[in-house]
Amino acid sequence: MWTDLKAHYARTEGRNILDLFAKGDRFGDFSAALGDMLFDYSKTNIDAETRASLIALAETAGVAARRDAMFAGEKINETEGRSVLHTALRNLNGRKVEVDGQDVMPAVLDTLSRMEAFATAVRDGSYSAQGGKITDVINIGIGGSDLGPAMAYRALSPYADGPACHYVSNVDGADIHDVLKKCDPTTTLVIVASKTFTTIETMTNAETARKWMAERVSDTGAQFAALSSADDKAAEWGIAAERVFGFEDWVGGRYSMWGPIGLSVMIAIGADDFRAFLQGGDAMDTHFLTADFSENLPVLLALVGIWHHQISGHGTRAVLPYDNRLGRLPAYFQQLEMESNGKSVSMDGSDLTNQAGPIVWGEPGTNGQHAFYQLIHQGTQVVPVEFMVAANGHEEDLAHHHKLLVANCFAQSEALLRGRSLDECRERMAAKGLTGEELERQARHRVFSGNRPSTTLIYPKMTPYVLGQIIALYEHRVFVEGTILGINSYDQWGVELGKELALALEPILSGDQDGAGKDGSTLGLVNYVQNA
Ligand code: F6P
DSSP: HHHHHHHOOOOOOSSSHHHHSSSSSHHHEEEEEETTEEEEEESSOOOHHHHHHHHHHHTTTTTTHHHHHHHHTOOOOTTBBBBOOOGGOTTOOOOOOOOOOOOOOHHHHHHHHHHHHHHHHHHTTEEEEEEEEOEEEEEEEOGGGTTHHHHHHHTTTOOOOEEEEEEOOOSSHHHHHHHHHTTOGGGEEEEOOOOOSSSHHHHHHHHHHHHHHHTTOGGGGEEEEEEEHHHHHHTOOOTOOOEEOOTTTSSOGGOTTEEEEEHHHHHHHHHHHHHHHHHHHHHHHHHHHHHGGGGGHHHHHHHHHHHIIIIOOEEEEEEEEOOOOGTTTTHHIIIIIIHHOSSOOOOSSSBBOOOOEEEEOOTTTGGGGGTTTHHHHHHHSSEHHHHHHESSOOOOGGHHHHHHHEEEEEEHHHHHHHHHHHHHHHHHHHHHHHOOOHHHHHHHOOOOOOHHHHHEEEESOOOOHHHHHHHHHHHHHHHOOOOHOOOOOOOOGGGHHHHHHHHHHHHHHTSSOOOOTOOOOHHHHHHHHHTT
């Protein structure tokens, strides 16, 4: 099947995507919708035959059965012996979800109502700090305990009418220093977000925050909350049970923003808007579970990804949201996709026979246009692009800005598709009065090969509901790609070695231990710091 797809790619690689539009309604045939959300993949080299083969690939890989097993609470995260049920956190429609024969929904819904009661109390001032109503919330967490809420807080800022939220993740003291400087400890709530409650960066930052607060606040514990699967550790650390919001080990860190890890977002936008976010995710789940693969957004997005990376050999993909408030979305997707599918061993322990997931990167448009789009248009590597844009902005008085934003987004995908030929460039140079060798030389630099693939995800407006749809869409895309590649997308052993070595290096840097066994480069760098 892989061989057939690769052969099909070799046969079709040279053709022009633009020519595919000559036949029939390509836009209609190669786009799919969920309600008002539309995914357009017509500007790729995928034709009906390719799509049929890709769908067959997904079917043969058992995507449907594994999807159903995931939703049913089976332990599909085999290396950790865990179920994968972040979908239960947004299951507001009463679907029963069992793990080891026990319905997990009562506990999920109970935690959600505790979060809602707390968030509402923080917002209306009935939960107050030493100095009165909470003005600032600091979420201390890293990776999945930071990127999701930090991304969503920024994405949904038009809905934020609660306290200001700040996100501290880096162990670099500069991060917490700069946030604490902006806050008054007497009116600040600190949320320690850590699934394991052991992550060194988070626990170091939490200690620093506690010391900072203790200088002005007599009962610091009252102004701390914890989001964790390890409620015993949160209790040991001194956070009262009423402000510990727990979740189970079947919620992976990078899939956790739907539950307690989203508390800061709920405090910022309110419980109703947070529910709308969950409903958006849930709507995507239902679609993923029920839509035919040929119309199924997560499946199609994954198949386009497989086509571009594993079949066509393009090593990276760019996610380019035309929404300034989605500035952290590419970073969020980097963890979601690269921590999930950046593996070399398949579920059965054998080496992968295909490339694992691609490098994911990006930046909002139009800013990226003035930075790295040069390479996307004229560089030697093809970078498949995933554009994302809302038909309407939030700033009604600035509608002309939004028109320009949308025009730029569409113009970029059109330019990637169409390109500009040498003859066109010659004509343009001639019109400028150039002739002979100079015309030829200048024209060559202005050629755009075109025929570069992109997709566009478009929706009416960036609301909490739509954000929920998008995040769930990408989560399931990662799952489908992982399943086709034979990867367990839910473990992350690749982050462990660096963590262990950092712990071992700290005493060497401090001079409490010698560097026996360390390589020459590492010792040289340690030596530099010790003498700086
Ligand atoms: O180091 C990787 C990781 O384990 C991520 O998967 C996770 O999101 C992050 O660290 C933070 O972990 P925790 O929430 O346990 O502090």
